[in-house]
Amino acid sequence: MRTLLTSLVVTALLTAATLVVAAPEEGKAPPPPADTKATPAKALAVTLLPEDYSCTFCHADPQTFSGDTKHLLVTAKDLAGDVHWQKGLRCHDCHGGHAKLDEHVDHRADSTYRGPRSPGEIPGLCGRCHSSIEYMRRYNPSPRTDQESEYWTSGHGLRLKTAPDDKDVATCTSCHGHHGIQAANDLQSRVYPTRLAETCAACHADPERMKGRTYHEKPLGHNQYADWKKSVHAQALLKNGDLSAPTCNDCHGNHGAVPPEVDSVANACGTCHVKVATLFAQTVMKHRFEQADWEGLPGCAACHSNHEIRHPSDPMLGMGGEAFCSRCHGEGKGKYPDALAGKTAEGMSKELEKLQRQIAAAEQSLDDAEHLGMLVRDPRFRLRKARDALTNARSLVHGFSLGPMKQAVDEGLEVAVSVEQDGQKQFDEYAYRRIWLAVSLVPILIAVGLLLLYIRSLPVAGR
Amino acid sequence: MIALGVKKRVPIHSSTLFYFLGGMALFLFVLQVVTGALLSLYYKPSPDQAFESVQAIMTEVKFGWLIRSVHSWGANLIIGVLFLHVLTTYMMRAYRRPREFTWITGVLLLGLFMALGFSGYLLPWNELSFFATRVGTALAGKVPVVGAELLLVARGGENVTGDTLSRFYALHVAIFPLVALALMGFHLYLVQKHGMSTPERLPRGPGWYYGLPVLAAVGAVFPFCFANGLALLGVSLWKLLLVASALLLVWLYLGQESRPAVSHPATRVGAPKYDGPSMSFLPDFLLRDAVGWYLALGILAALAALFPWGLGEKASPLSPAPEGIQPEWYFLFMFQFLKQLPGHVLGEWLEGETAGVFFFGFVGLVVLLVPFLDWGDRSRRLLNVLAAPAVVFFIVMTAWGWFPDDPHLSVILGTSLLLGMLLLAVPFLERGQTARVGLWILFALGVLFLLGVIADRRWGLGTGHSLTERLVLWLGPR
Numbered sequence: 001m002r003t004l005l006t007s008l009v010v011t012a013l014l015t016a017a018t019l020v021v022a023a024p025e026e027g028k029a030p031p032p033p034a035d036t037k038a039t040p041a042k043a044l045a046v047t048l049l050p051e052d053y054s055c056t057f058c059h060a061d062p063q064t065f066s067g068d069t070k071h072l073l074v075t076a077k078d079l080a081g082d083v084h085w086q087k088g089l090r091c092h093d094c095h096g097g098h099a100k101l102d103e104h105v106d107h108r109a110d111s112t113y114r115g116p117r118s119p120g121e122i123p124g125l126c127g128r129c130h131s132s133i134e135y136m137r138r139y140n141p142s143p144r145t146d147q148e149s150e151y152w153t154s155g156h157g158l159r160l161k162t163a164p165d166d167k168d169v170a171t172c173t174s175c176h177g178h179h180g181i182q183a184a185n186d187l188q189s190r191v192y193p194t195r196l197a198e199t200c201a202a203c204h205a206d207p208e209r210m211k212g213r214t215y216h217e218k219p220l221g222h223n224q225y226a227d228w229k230k231s232v233h234a235q236a237l238l239k240n241g242d243l244s245a246p247t248c249n250d251c252h253g254n255h256g257a258v259p260p261e262v263d264s265v266a267n268a269c270g271t272c273h274v275k276v277a278t279l280f281a282q283t284v285m286k287h288r289f290e291q292a293d294w295e296g297l298p299g300c301a302a303c304h305s306n307h308e309i310r311h312p313s314d315p316m317l318g319m320g321g322e323a324f325c326s327r328c329h330g331e332g333k334g335k336y337p338d339a340l341a342g343k344t345a346e347g348m349s350k351e352l353e354k355l356q357r358q359i360a361a362a363e364q365s366l367d368d369a370e371h372l373g374m375l376v377r378d379p380r381f382r383l384r385k386a387r388d389a390l391t392n393a394r395s396l397v398h399g400f401s402l403g404p405m406k407q408a409v410d411e412g413l414e415v416a417v418s419v420e421q422d423g424q425k426q427f428d429e430y431a432y433r434r435i436w437l438a439v440s441l442v443p444i445l446i447a448v449g450l451l452l453l454y455i456r457s458l459p460v461a462g463r
Numbered sequence: 464m465i466a467l468g469v470k471k472r473v474p475i476h477s478s479t480l481f482y483f484l485g486g487m488a489l490f491l492f493v494l495q496v497v498t499g500a501l502l503s504l505y506y507k508p509s510p511d512q513a514f515e516s517v518q519a520i521m522t523e524v525k526f527g528w529l530i531r532s533v534h535s536w537g538a539n540l541i542i543g544v545l546f547l548h549v550l551t552t553y554m555m556r557a558y559r560r561p562r563e564f565t566w567i568t569g570v571l572l573l574g575l576f577m578a579l580g581f582s583g584y585l586l587p588w589n590e591l592s593f594f595a596t597r598v599g600t601a602l603a604g605k606v607p608v609v610g611a612e613l614l615l616v617a618r619g620g621e622n623v624t625g626d627t628l629s630r631f632y633a634l635h636v637a638i639f640p641l642v643a644l645a646l647m648g649f650h651l652y653l654v655q656k657h658g659m660s661t662p663e664r665l666p667r668g669p670g671w672y673y674g675l676p677v678l679a680a681v682g683a684v685f686p687f688c689f690a691n692g693l694a695l696l697g698v699s700l701w702k703l704l705l706v707a708s709a710l711l712l713v714w715l716y717l718g719q720e721s722r723p724a725v726s727h728p729a730t731r732v733g734a735p736k737y738d739g740p741s742m743s744f745l746p747d748f749l750l751r752d753a754v755g756w757y758l759a760l761g762i763l764a765a766l767a768a769l770f771p772w773g774l775g776e777k778a779s780p781l782s783p784a785p786e787g788i789q790p791e792w793y794f795l796f797m798f799q800f801l802k803q804l805p806g807h808v809l810g811e812w813l814e815g816e817t818a819g820v821f822f823f824g825f826v827g828l829v830v831l832l833v834p835f836l837d838w839g840d841r842s843r844r845l846l847n848v849l850a851a852p853a854v855v856f857f858i859v860m861t862a863w864g865w866f867p868d869d870p871h872l873s874v875i876l877g878t879s880l881l882l883g884m885l886l887l888a889v890p891f892l893e894r895g896q897t898a899r900v901g902l903w904i905l906f907a908l909g910v911l912f913l914l915g916v917i918a919d920r921r922w923g924l925g926t927g928h929s930l931t932e933r934l935v936l937w938l939g940p941r
Contacts, residue, residue, distance in 0.1 A: 373771040375521050433528075437768035444761040451754050458747060 054104040055091040078179045081188065087139055094125065120164025122171040123148050123157070147172075150256035155215055157256075168209050175199050193243050197234070200248045201225035215259055224248075227308035246272065265299030265306075273300075279399040314356070317397055318349030347402045351409040352393060358416040359386050365423025374426040379419045386415040471744035474661045477890040481551035482659060484544055486752040487759060491541040492647070494763070498534040499636065506586065508632035510625040513588035514777040521774060532767035538580050540763065542793045545573045547887075553833065553850065554891060556843070557660035563834035565657065568650040570831050575643050577793055582635040584791055588628060593778035594788045596631075597623045602801075605817045623780070661739070789864060796857045797823055799864030826853070854884055871920040878913045882906060 055074075058064050065073040079085045084094070092099045096114040097107065107113045116125045127148030129135050136143035151157045156170045163169065175191055182189035190199045201224075203209050210222040228234050228248075236245035251260060251268045260268045266286060270277025280286050280300070289298050296302045303316065303324040315322040319330060325345035362383055366376045389412025396405040473482060505524055507516040520527035549569060552558060558566035585596045600623065604614035619626035742748055790798050797819075804815035829836070829849070837843050862877030885906050892899040 373769075373773065375518060375774055377518060377774070378522070433768040437764055440764055441761050444757050444764075448754055448757045448761075451750055451757070455747070455750050455754075458750075 053091075054098055054101045055095075057101055057104075059091075074179050080180070081182055081186075082180050083183045083186075084181060094129075118165050119167055119169060119171050120160055122173055123151050123160075126172040147255045150254070154253070154255060154257045155259070168203065170203060174203070191249075193247050194238060194241075196247045196249060197225055197228060224307045227305070231305075231307060231309040232311045233309060244272075265297075265301055269300040269304075276395050276398040279396065283398070283400045285400055312394070314349065314352050314394075317345060317352065319346050320349070323349070341400075344400065344402050348397055348405055351402075351406055352390070352397075355386070355390050355393065355409045355412045355416065358413055358420070359383065359390065362386070362416045362420040362423065365420045365427075369423050369426035369430070372426075372430050374430055376423065376426060379422040382415060382422075383419045386412040386419065388412075389415065469743055469745045471655070471658065472741040473659050473744055473748045475740040475742055476661065478551070478555055480890070481548075481555065482748070483752055483755050484548040484551060485654070487755055488541055488544045488548055489647070489651075490752075490756045490759060491537055491544060492643070494760075495534060495537050495541060496640065498530050498537065499640075501530045502534055503636055508586070508629055510588055510628060510778075513586060513628060514774070517587045518774060521771075528771055529764075529767050532770075532772045533763050535772035536763055536766045536770075538583060539792065540759070542573075542576055542580055545576055546793070549573055549830075550854070551887065554887070555660060556837070558834040559660070559837070560834075562653070562657050562660055565650060565653040566834050567831060568646050568653065570827075572643065572646050572650060574827070575639060575646065579635060579639045579643070580791055580793065582631040582639065585623075585628060585631045586635065587774060588778050589775040590778050590782075590785055591775050591788060593623060593780065594784040595790045596627065597784075598788065598798075599790055599794065600627075602816065602820055605814065605820045607817060789867075792861060792865065795864035796860035799860040799867070800856075855881065858884065871916055874916050875913060875920070878909055878916070882909045882913070885909070 059072060059074045060076075062073055062075075065071075074091075090099065091097075094114070096112045097110055098104050098112070105113075107115070114121075114125055114128075116122050131145050131148045133143065133145050136145055151172070152161065159166065160169045160171065177190060184191050186192060187194075189195065204220070205222050205225040207222045210220050213220045229238075233245045233247070236242040237247060249257065250271075252258060266277055266280055270281075277300075286299065288294065289296075289302055297306055304310075304312065316324050319326045319342050323345065325342070329341045329345065362379075366379055366383070370376050389408055393405050393408040393412065396408055399405070473479070502520065505516055505520050505527065507513060517531070520531050522528075552566065552569065581596075581599060584592045586592070600614065600617040603617045604610045606613055615621070617627075618624075619630040789795060801816055801819045804819050806815050807813060808815050808818045833846065837846055858880040859877050862873045862880065865876060866873035885902055888902060889899075892902060
């Protein structure tokens, strides 16, 4: 009884000890991180201008500028992160006028003041410095100084030339901002690749702003941003963080932004998709898309669209319901019925399907073998060659010729078939091992049986 | 030698089966040496070639797959057998005077074989082994004062590199086997010198059917009591551990309180000679041993053929550790336990991992010194107070570590192993002993619980509040 009580007491003590050890650390806030270096806000803090600086006397006073004139208020917060400010430029360096309060002259009477007073003056205001190599070289050994000249060739610039007071036309400040301008390679910048489309969409996705706007007599529309966001390019850029994926400026240009012309759609796509663009350029399809009576989207966009470029899929090829080829080449459909083109499209589609099926069969065979515990590293590695062949075959679709594509498919088929055979060999090897296991167990069990019989024949153990 | 074998006697009683574990371990060791020597003909111990050489062994060398799989499965089997051998030796109290050093060499051999397993694990240079070695050797750095030097010695440098591989290869094929041979030689010499130990109590034989009526009565109400009642408690896994340990302790002590077992006078501690039923070592015991060896060979062949040992992906030291990295099963209990420890314990001055290392070091020391800590019945009971929770801890942590994301499977595995441990205790309890009844009650509870979890995994036991949900609630947050 005493022993039982002792054991229960010991158990209770063990329980208590373990509860103490296992109890989570509650109510204990982690120590704050040591402040060992300046935060970004501190690093970008704007040092106050001297009190006798004329601009801030009015423009930093929220009581002077509010309501309708609030856009003229410039605070330290506005300038935090501004690349011009960081380089040492101040208000008068851009806007002119007199820095000292004692020397201040009313803007309206001051000939040295550079407002700007209207949107049409903005490019020139910025270009005053940004178009001067001698000036920009102070800050960058290899500066670009053609932004202003490019701008005047753009759709925005062309419009501004005819309507300098149109506030809805994009100028430098529309994209870059006016105070608080960040370098283009700054993550926070409005023109950083991951934010640029949003900046363009501020106008181009606004139905009111885009109402009645045309380019070469075609309405501009306002769906481009929404379409682009569904595209494979937006996925790559925004979700996968791939900065090489195109956004608006990659196809339309930066400062000379225009919609790509009929010929240059393929050239725009071809800056990245070189191989398919080269193949496409040699075909009759390219030239067909350039003809005056072509009503669809030009070039690559005819099949792949311009903004809502989805991931291409094999059903796009062929004469099936979803196929793009059948829109023009189907029997009784479209304006360009062409039996040969239809047969080519159908043939290419079948070839791709054949190779995909074979690759899937090879993969399944390897998966099944691996599931049994067999090693399939080398065959898996070789199967990559078949997948490369499939990618190559898909690119060759843009040559619109069955011959080269079939050759690529056949190369892939050869590899995939051989890999499937390797997978099958692993099954055979596994079956072989099982058979020989059964065979080897026979002598083992015979030996065990004989031993047991011999043991039984011995005098009884224990006596 | 033959005369010695014929002269040597092996006692016959209900725990005689446990005597075969030592011979089984020896057989598996010989098998490991033979297969290891064959593997070393083709294996290349460098980071650029290790993985490829193992791959070549598995795919190009004739029967290379068999040798490698037998070697890998054999390594796991030998450690499992050694764990059982040490546990049953403890249960039989076979470490008593004059067999203290037999126990010490045995425990050292267990540690050495675990080290052999750890060193061999790295040799294929695959992802799993690389990162598991990195984590395992990092623990050496947690030892205070000498931790940094220990880490450098263990890894052959700051990080796990080709130097670590060469070092582990040398340890695995030369140093550890030589030390193991020396220790085993001494261990076997001591076994021969002192003869086979006998347990103090010699129950007449198993009476497993005794608990059946109890089983039937309890089984009817168990699912409801257990699932509903305990779900309300909302306790953590630690407490589950303690409840299970407490149950085991209670029946252990009930056993101590039972009627005196039939005990041969000659088996009392210090008795000079055993004169009960026995068999000769040669040929009786050895022939029976050989049956076990052949069966083990067959099992290994079947495992190698049906479940060939995998290779995984080649280690890429610059890549982040993939998900699901865990050591081999015999280190899982330590790994899982260390994962649960907080960053610091007892205030801020002791790191959690360091405390864990100390804890396992202390436990190892206690295990090593068991013969000197057991000086009578009372001290033995105190040791049992520690041993029962230790076994439960090992099993629960191993099961949890094996299936960290699947409560069903970890509970199924852990419960099955615990039930196996209960069965191990049967030979030590006499028919009629209260503890034996208690054991069967526990066993019945365990089997029903196991069936319930299996059924829940397969079918679910109703919407909203399945047994698993209740169990997970009961276990508390992990």
